[in-house]
Structure formats: C-alpha cells, structure tokens
Amino acid sequence: MATSTSSPVHRLVDDPVTLGRLLVPVAIVVGWELLTLLLGADLLPGPVQTLGAIQAGVKSGWVVPNLVNTLLTIAMGFAIAAVAGFVVGVALGSSETGYQFFEPFVLNTYAIPKIVLFPIFLFIFKLGMDQKVAFGAFHGFFPMVIITMTAVRELPDIYLDVGRSLGLSRLQTARHIVLPYIIVHLVVALRFAFSLTFLGVILAELFAAKSGIGLYLRNAMSVFNTQRIMAIVTILMVVAFLGNLAFYAVQLYLEDRWNLSAEKVV
C-alpha cells in the first residue's frame, strides 16, 4: 500500500507536529552548546564533554553500579507507593464519608515540602537502603492516592446502576465497570507516583546516603566538579524522561484505543 510519495521522510515533512517533536531534542542540545560557548566549558561542560565524562565514569566503574542501586531503590519505592496508594485511593474514592474525612489530610500532606520530614525517616530507618525506599515511597504515595481517589469518585452512578441491573457481583463490577473507567487515570497516577518517587530518592541520596547516583552528585557538588555534575544530571534527566515517556505512551494508547481521556493534573 505504501507508495513512494508516502515514505517516512515525506510523511514527516507533511506532519509538522511529529517533525517539531523530533526537533525539540536537537534544539535542546544546540541551546546547551550555545550556553557552553557563552559561559565557558569550565563552568558549563557542553554536550560533547558531558558524554565524554559519562563514558569515563562508566569505564572507571562508578556509574553503572550506583545507577543500578538508585534505580532499584526507585523501583522498590515505586512499587510500595503504587500498591498502597491504589488500595487507599480506591477505599477513599468509594466511600463518601471516608473521602470527606481524609481528603484534607491527603491534600495538605501532599502540599508539605516533605524534605523537612526527612530527619524522621533517618531516625526510623537509619542510614541505608530502607530509608531511601521509604522516603521515595512517601513521595509517590500521595499523588497515587489523590488521582485514584478522584477517578473512582467521578465514576458516574449510572454505570454502577447498569452493573446492578445486570446482577454483577462485586468482583465483576470492579473488573468490568470500575477498572475500565479508571484505567487511564491509573496510568496517569502511576506516572506521577514514579516521578515523585524518583525525586524523593534523589533528594534522600543528596542529603544522606551510603550509595546511589545522588550521593555521587553530592560529592561532585562539594568539589565543584562540573563535568561530573553534568554527567550525572544528564543521566538522571534521560532516565526520568524515558520512564515518564513509557507511562505517557501507555496513556496515549489507552486514550486512543478506548477513547478515554485523562487531563487532570495534580
């Protein structure tokens, strides 16, 4: 079916949005290089030096194990935040009294700069992996609860009425009515939970940790090693971007496929 005029390149030029999207990373790298020229490579290492610093770091062996350590921490914290946040979110969303009662606690805790509570986590979990996991999960938990809770609450009663009139069991209702309705919101909630867990773990590592890429960022900061700072920042940005993109792709797929939408932003 593909004719010569609809080659990928042609289609790209015909579609300014896709073309623009592909050009954004190019623009970022060019802007970065210009900024480097302006400030000098000592202050702000450019893309090439940064890539070199990443390569050197991988070769000397500190990048990969610490990155793996951090990602593992994020994965554990995220899993806890996702499961606990989902359970609490569904519970609060499906009970009007529960919602009325706990909503202010959840929303106000979300607004607190959680970093000031970090010493409490250090007291409870001591210095180590647990403390980072717990602090990451604490960050990810609240957006997960808020988005899940809101989605469950906004489920129109009429859908449940249909389920009732069909004589569905609780499980069937959950599986065939509630889940399809809230699934896009769940993906959005997971994306936010991932992002905030990520931030929480990095903050924990920057303040006090025995391992992880954030600890190396802190060390690089204390000796003003800008090449290493840029190397770590670049790695973190790319990992966060890719993780985020994965959730976003699932969201777009679901919105497209099931004609659903989720615009709510925490």
Add this chain to the structure above:
Amino acid sequence: MAVRTSRTIRLGQLGLLAGFVVVLQYLATSGLVGNITLAAPTAMVSTMVDLLASGAIVNDVVRTTSAVLAAFLLAVVVGVPIGWLLWRYGTLQRVLDPYLIAYYAMPVFAFYPLLIALFGLNELPIVLIAFAMSVVAIVINTANGFGQVREVFADVGRSLNLTRWQSFRHVFLPAATPYIFTGLKLGFIYALIGVIASEFILANAGLGFQVSYDYRNFATDRMYAVMLLVVIFAVVANVVLRRIEDRLYRRSVSR
C-alpha cells in the same frame, strides 16, 4: 442533615489530629522514644514560639518567604504568557505536549549543584530551581484553561463584534481564570517545595537550612519546632489557595 454530617466529620478530623498529638506527646515524655529522636509537641510549640519571639529565625523566615515569592512571581510572569501562546498556536502546543508532561516529572532539582557552581551559594540558585519547578504547572494549566473556554462564549464575543483585545479581556480571560488559578496554586506549592528542598540540601540560611542544620547538630527541639513551622506554613497556604480556587470554580459554574 448535610450540615450535621459535615460537622461530625469536622469533629472527627479534629479528634484524629488531637489523638495524633497525644500519642506523640506520650511517646516523647514516657521515654519510649529517646529525646534525640522525638520532641514532645508541647516542646515543639514552645520552642517555635521562642524562636519567633526572640527573632532567632526571623531572618530565615524572611529569606525563605522572599525566595518563594520571587520564584513564584517569576513563574507567573513567564508561565502565563507562554501558556497563552501555547493555546493560541495549537500546533506548538501539540509539539511541546509530551515534553511539557515529561518536564513536569524531571528531577530539575538535580541542576541545583550546577547552579551553585555557576552562581555561588546564594539565593539565586534557589530561586531558579523553585522557578523551574513552579513554571510548568502554570504553563500547562493556563494553556488548558484557555482551551476549556466554551465555544458559545467565543461566539457571543464575535456576535458583539468585540476586538481581539476586548474578547480576550472580557471573554477568554474571565472564563479561563479558575483553571489558570489551579496552575497558580500548584505553582506556589511547587515553588515552596523547591525553595525548602534547596535550602535543606545546601544553603546558609532559610527554614529548610535550619531543619537540616539542627538535625546535624542534634538540636532536636529546635529541629521539630522549625519543621512544625514549615508544615503550618505549607498547610495554611494550601488551605487558603484551595478556598479561593473553589470559590472561583463555583462562581464560574453559576454564571
């Protein structure tokens, strides 16, 4: 009936909060938890009052609030026009959409060490980080807000032959205001989080700095006192902003 239920819930919420405070008080004073680990709520409050009354942390309060306000105002001045531009030029919005959403998730905080290397250990890196965390929420919600304006409103503007400026001023802006305000609310909260987190990690003044300084010096009472102050500040700001937001949405619905 509804009033009574909401009153019962209010009482229950207060009860939960009071119970939490009582448990903390018991844990701290009974010696179950060491006094390096936990300060009694009574000690937190009295230390907080002392710190404020003696002026010991007034400088930090000023530093933190001025940094939050500077970052927030900068984010409003930059974010609202960009949000408007994105709405006005839909293609641009579609191009940037995935990046805006991803940017939202970026640990922009990781740039803080670099900004310190660039500008030194002062308020500028803190304001820039808080600005960077705050601005996207404002951009996204502003663009979204103008997008939510109903076609009917725009039609009325057209039928009245309003100029472009008039229709912006009297149709689009008022209709989009609640949504824009949601962005401002989030932007303010993120600016606060950005400032406190930066101060906590590395700074020489500010409330975030005080908490981490007291932690490192085992000044537990002081640490919890400042922590409490930050929590109160964040909760009050959040409650006030949410009240205003609710009112704006309700007004726009009833019109």
